[in-house]
Amino acid sequence: MGESSESPNSRNFEKFNLYSRSLNTYQIALYPGDGIGVDVTEAAVAVLDVVSKKRGNFDLGFTRYEWGVSFHEKHGYVAPHDYLDTLRGFDAIFLGAVGWPAKLPDNITLQPLITMRQTFDQWACVRPARTFSGVSTLLKTTESIDLVVVRENSEGEYVNNGGRFRRGFPDEFAVQTALHTRRGIERALRFGFDLARKRRKRLTMVTKSNAQRYSFTLWDDILEELTPEYADIETDKQHIDAISMNFVRRPEFFDVVVASNLFGDILTDLSGAITGSLGLNPSANLNPERNTPSLFEPVHGPAPDIAGKGIANPAGAILAAGMMLDWLGEGDAGLEISEAVETVLNSGALTPDLGGGLGTEAFTSKVIEAIYSR
Ligand code: GGG
16 A cells, blocks of 8 residues: 655555554454354455455454364364454454354354353344346346345343253253343334334334233334334234245345344344345344443355355355444445445356356456456
8 A cells, every 4th residue: 555656655654554544543353263154254255355456545454363173173162262252352253154953053163152142132133135137036026126134133032041950850840041131122123123124224123912911912012112203114913924925925024124133043044045145144243332342254154065165155254344344434436346246246246156157266356356357
């Protein structure tokens, strides 16, 4: 970066550039994790490097943490005990994927991810899913899909609340109680409403309040209370079973979908499948108050069956990197990434999960080419 000419003016310009670089340097913690998480994180970092160099108005510092299953093999735990303190000072966290069930139970490998979301109060999990003209989907519909699931990310069914009792006895039982607070529900719904206002002005809330008569009737009541404040938004409610069917039957209907932690998790695998592949979908785990770092990741998991083969689809991870830049205040750079991915996918340059022949590196190179050719 900087001018090659030696004129006094250019030296001043260089000094100014160095000054502004220090103002706009973002420190990113990388947690590539397991399986294809490693491959797609590498792809996302390559694209981030290119965009920051091309734009020249911000800089990115990366610190990589080799936590996950291999770390557990060496140390007996997935991440060091002080991992939250280590991460707290970063501007953002980028995670690849976690888990390798043949080596370690997933409930152990997944714990740091769930703990980060809860401790850093990353309560809004934003998961967009859309179709691309170059990507065919499982569905017959010719209409395009463009929806965002806002997943309540800090409580619900994922709180560590319960226990296993009478282990090993025939009358063994387990209790795990979900926690749904007025504050948690209201902030997730308001986030969804505000997002819908910037989009197609439709919000669908997902519950199972016909069967779960305490937790999800609270969701129903809060939606009803908020609706008058958001009279410009078309609002509806669907039970998780019905919306699962409707994601397949008429996915083009959906704009912003707000769901509890578990339902949001399940629905976003489905939104991946109906848009072509789970490999396409990014996820932002946001602390909207910006008191703590937010976390960005692809929606997909570690896919051990294709790990190390160089064929993982990095699009979801690259798009998550774009969401991260947007969140950090570099919206133009974020847009540059999402438009480059769109260009490549629309051109039909695809990875094997989408029926194409490009490996992870080749797809990433296409995205980089698209960024340079803009
Ligand atoms: N990309 C992160 C990852 O590995 N996700 C796998 C998974 O099962 N996540 C559960 C969740 O998002 O709650």
